[in-house]
Amino acid sequence: MSDRGGDNLTATGWIDPDGGTGPAGSVDSVTGLEGLTQQTRRAIEAVAETNDVVVASSSFQSQSLPLLHMLSQIGSIPVYFIDTGYHFPDTHRFRQQLSELLDLEVVAISSPISKSQQRSPDGRLLFASDPDYCCQINKTAPMERVASEADVWITGVRRDQNANRSQLEPVMQGPGRSRRFHPMLDWDARSIWAYIRHHGLPRHPLEDAGYLSIGCAPCTRRVSAESLDDPRADRWFGIAKTECGLHVDLVR
Numbered sequence: 001m002s003d004r005g006g007d008n009l010t011a012t013g014w015i016d017p018d019g020g021t022g023p024a025g026s027v028d029s030v031t032g033l034e035g036l037t038q039q040t041r042r043a044i045e046a047v048a049e050t051n052d053v054v055v056a057s058s059s060f061q062s063q064s065l066p067l068l069h070m071l072s073q074i075g076s077i078p079v080y081f082i083d084t085g086y087h088f089p090d091t092h093r094f095r096q097q098l099s100e101l102l103d104l105e106v107v108a109i110s111s112p113i114s115k116s117q118q119r120s121p122d123g124r125l126l127f128a129s130d131p132d133y134c135c136q137i138n139k140t141a142p143m144e145r146v147a148s149e150a151d152v153w154i155t156g157v158r159r160d161q162n163a164n165r166s167q168l169e170p171v172m173q174g175p176g177r178s179r180r181f182h183p184m185l186d187w188d189a190r191s192i193w194a195y196i197r198h199h200g201l202p203r204h205p206l207e208d209a210g211y212l213s214i215g216c217a218p219c220t221r222r223v224s225a226e227s228l229d230d231p232r233a234d235r236w237f238g239i240a241k242t243e244c245g246l247h248v249d250l251v252r
């Protein structure tokens with residue numbers, strides 16, 4: 001293991017084991033889905049082939065499938081699923097289905113704080129009284145504990161998902177000694193769906209019930225008029241919150 005996590009990563013991408021360098025997932029130098037896929041996969045392989053401790057996280061939505069599929073082909077990288085205790089049962093079933101289909105090493109993590117202790121002074125559960133704190137306890141803290149023990153933390157964030165994420169860089173500082181690696185940054189909804197169709201991968205069952213971006217049940221609603229312009233508009237609807245907290249510290 002290196003003294004400093006992710007030394008094979010540069011500020012703009014990865015150092016290819018063959019000696020070349022390049023942006024992770026850039027669409028400028030590739031044409032079409034095949035080129036984008038090859039470039040992304042090569043970037044992840046370059047990281048996996050080092051002695052660094054590499055972990056990935058996934059929310060197990062349909063949008064997660066290209067990254068999960070590439071990770072399954074590369075192997076050896078555990079995928080952490082943050083079990084907040086508030087996911088739809090369909091998401092747990094989909095996670096199980098994908099874990100078996102793709103032969104992934106999936107590790108579920110959760111907060112050690114019981115839900116009965118996660119209440120406001122007036123007795124409301126935190127997702128209703130203080131959703132930022134709810135995300136901090138149930139998502140950010142459990143994942144940061146894992147990532148801080150790793151050298152590289154791979155996530156599937158994309159620039160097209162919201163204004164915060166449009167500012168992210170391919171490689172950024174992570175918790176502790178780790179560095180975050182964002183190999184999917186320049187993918188978009190079109191390339192995601194093209195990949196899923198091309199590989200005949202299954203979709204999250206709630207999409208047929210009218211959900212586009214699927215998180216915790218209390219903070220997700222069916223597709224609305226707003227989501228035609230912003231696919232994540234149906235998360236935390238009615239409150240000024242667009243991020244779960246896992247990535248918001250990267251944008252100041």
Ligand code: SF4
Nearest residue numbers: 127131134135216219
């Ligand atoms: S998305 Fe909602 S329920 Fe899930 S951790 Fe955040 S505030 Fe809590």
